[in-house]
Amino acid sequence: MSRLKLRNLTLGENEPKVCVSLIARNFEELFAEAMRLNALDCDMIEWRADYFMYVNDPHFMKKAAYFIRYAIEEKPLIFTFRTLQEGGGQSIDLDYYFELNKVMMETGLVDIVDLEFEMLLKKESDVQDFAKLHDVKVLMSNHDGGKTPSNQEMLETIYEMREFGADICKLAVMPHDMSDVLRILDVSNHIQTTKPDLTFTLIGMGDIGRLTRLTGELFGSSITYASNGKHMSAPGQLPIGPLRKGMDVIGLSKPRGR
Template identity: 30%
Template sequence: MKRQRIGEGNQPLICTPLVGKQRESIRLELHHVLEKRPDLIEWRVDFFEGIANTEKVLDLAQEIKESAGDIPLIFTLRSVREGGQPVSLNDQEALKLIEAICQKTEVEYVDFELSNSEEAFKELRQVSLESQTQIIASYHNFEFTPESEILLGKIAEAQRLSADVAKIAVMSQNLHDVLTLLKVTLNAKETVDIPLISLAMGQYGTITRMMGGVFGSSVTFAVGESSSAPGQMPIEDLRSVLGILQKSIGQV
């Protein structure tokens, strides 16, 4: 059966990250993750020690995709400015690597940060359309939760740039931050035409990983083998919570 894509279905898809530093550790991590059958897999290539070697990255990305089979793969090169690992690539080199992923692998999604230039977005959009790879336009704030207007502006910008999916991730300091994110998610669900991924990191943010789908988030992230952000739950626990929510809402 063909797997759902982001924005399909009536509950959020569960995505698990791969954050290994070396090829063999990534292979082992992928083996454990696949046993848990997530809906999506994200390869955080900024953790990979061989990131400077394009051919190694392309080869491993295709290997991961082939092993994942019908599970869609997200290729993410998170920058330091948005919470990623330090890498030797500058922005232009990172763009060229992401374009190569679109052109030379079967990866379904690439993450591209909204902090990149509009010219870079247009260039990647053209490449991705030719390869039928979808772009997740993302915004991350690992320090705090911005005001609603700012977050809604980021989502609107993603749509303006013709992204296929918008993503916002913020750090929650309290329950008011959680409410801000959930309200923004519901607002965007009713006003934006592309699927949205929204989540809050940190202790309180765990609530959004469980409840975000009710408000309109299309994807939630869970720990398969290792965590890529604070607040991620084990995939087994998250799947149980989502099942209970779906059953309860269906009964109502």
């Protein structure tokens, strides 16, 4: 499994790293939630800016990023604006989407930006090069909330993300039965055995897909997303406690004394 260093964390080492989403509408909620999440047994925090009411004001967004970084200390921070078409909180202008991500990169406060692959395909952008210039990792993502594509389609999507300059490739799909779940795990295993230098996470959403959130250590996914105790940012997320217990049972690493 590929290893990627982020602050005091290494993706691809032992169990998948547990990420929870920070969802807040205003500054008061934002700081309180950031403090609450920092106290949870999570490894990373994802700021879902698509729920923040000031997202269209770069000045306020920079200020918000400072609040979050102060609150979460040294935990790696993923900046995400999830578009409406991929299950997010609101729509966004294409040009501003790239501008916003660049503004966040320039702050030096975020460690990863989540860029939707479909947005990158819509318009040529230097956002990937901009990220490298500011030492920010690029997580390219694609979400299919309706189905599980064919094995070949899933592989091609992840490999294309890598060619586009992704440091981390994320694909989330919707399984409808256990056959779909087994195909997701089969694709994950194929990637980790044939492309060991590729950092990725492959998720089956919904209740049926929960197994895929537990088995990353076995099948190669480097990040798993958990409920933050108040919200699920995607269907099928487990609370942190049960998620960690499940990974301890299924995984290969020695439990951390939980």
